[in-house]
Amino acid sequence: MNQIQSNNQKPAQGLAIAGLVCGIIAFLLIPPLFGILGIVFGAVSWSKGNNLGRTATIVSIVGLILGMIIGAMVMSS
Numbered sequence: 001m002n003q004i005q006s007n008n009q010k011p012a013q014g015l016a017i018a019g020l021v022c023g024i025i026a027f028l029l030i031p032p033l034f035g036i037l038g039i040v041f042g043a044v045s046w047s048k049g050n051n052l053g054r055t056a057t058i059v060s061i062v063g064l065i066l067g068m069i070i071g072a073m074v075m076s077s
Helices: 002-009 013-025 031-047 051-076
Strands: none
Touching (some): 013 031, 031 051
């Protein structure tokens, strides 16, 4: 019974963590792929009531944008 309650306290925690990891990876490797995956994972987690999902979504958006900017700067030089 206690195990069921502890699982309900953290809904979609795995998706939020996956979103954070994808968002962080998006800074350096394939931003369009990992950034979008992170946004999707974070948004699904956030919609299920996990506050970490919001953080994952924000980190993924920033990772996508900055990763694209860094990639453009590297390719132009």
